Amino acid sequence: MFDDAHLDLVLDIVKEAAGAEIRPRFRHLEDGQVSEKKSSIDLVTDADLLAEKFITEQLLERWPDALIVGEEAYESDRSVVGRLREAELAFVIDPVDGTFNFQAGLPIYGTNLAVVRKGETVAGLIHESVLGDTLLAVKGAGTHFLGADGRRNPIRVAGPVALSDMVGTISVNDLAYEEKRRIAGNLAKTKMAFGYNCSAYEYWMVATGKVHFIGHHSLMPWDHLAGVLIHAEAGGVTSRFDGTPYLPGDTSGGIISAPDKDCRDMILREVIFAS
Known part of the structure; x- marks a missing residue:
């Protein structure tokens, strides 16, 4: 069984992984600890692999029948994503979202974790391991900022404004040249466009009202399930x-x-659609 009372335990597991496997490797990666997956901007590091292994083992120790959908494990078993629709209990993990930034020494990365029950995301968190802060959402109970210093504050998205007053981003990295150029040009209609190459930080910004919108074309669950719930509950x-x-x-x-x-x-x- 899994209920809201178990979220503190899940967050503790994520924090332990950050302390044991992620932070010690930040700006300390050695040759051979970073490799390419599909391209020079699609990377994996020892921090990704070892943190996912740590979190997976800890979750299965407590919920041995749960489905674990991790970004790195997906490379060896791609059936796991489709099984999310029917799983009694699933945990969806991106241990280091923003790996390009992480390996470049930029402190713009985070850990995403979503809890899914019978095809519905019921909880989500984004943990920022540099400062130790977390955004945590429970379906129907809002989203809260959990500070490393013990603060717990509810958060809200920004209010609606005209497009010319909006700040936001549309990720175009996976698009063909003409589509990329068209959407990037349309972003000139906004007040400011930004890009972090890290969905964890983008959802953090949009959920806390620092920006108005974000958009993506690629929809892998470890990038979005936690952030979408966090944004909705805000x-x-x-x-x-x-x-x-x-x-x-x-x-x-x-x-x-x-x-x-x-x-x-x-x-x-x-x-998105304007020519």
């Missing part, structure tokens, strides 16, 4: 580009997160 609206909900197991269709439905539709119309 008052925001997220959907795929066609307006349908983003659910565990979805891997295509694009995704947009915004303050409300009208802002979402405006961004889709003026940025």
Whole structure:
């Protein structure tokens, strides 16, 4: 069984992994501890592999029948993503989201973890291991900032504004040149476009109201499930580009997160789909 009372235990596991496997390797990676997966910007480090192994083993020790969907484990068993729709209990993990930044020595990375029950995300956290702060959401109970110093504060998304006053980002790294150029050009309609190459930080920014919107074309669950719930419980609206909900197991269709439905539709119309 898993209930809200177990979230403190899950967060403790994530923090232990950060202390044992992630922080000690930040800015201390040696030759041979970083390798390419698909390209020079799609990387994996020893921190990714060992932190995922640590978290997976600790979760299975307590919930031995749970489905574990980790970004690195997916490379050896790609069936796990589809099984999210039916699993009684699943944990979805990205131990070091923002690996490119991590290996470059930039403190813009985080650990994503989502709890899924019977095809529904019921809890999510993003842990920022440099300062030790966390965003934690429980479905129906809001999103809270948990400071390393013990603070616990509710958070809210930004309010709706005109497109020309918005700050946000649409990730275009996986797109072909012409599509990339078109969307990047449309972002000039906003007040400022930014990019962190780290979905954990992007969801952190949009959920805490520091930016208005974020969007992605690639929908792997470890990048988005935790962040989407965190954003929704902070008052925001997220959907795929066609307006349908983003659910565990979805891997295509694009995704947009915004303050409300009208802002979402405006961004889709003026940025994503405008010629």
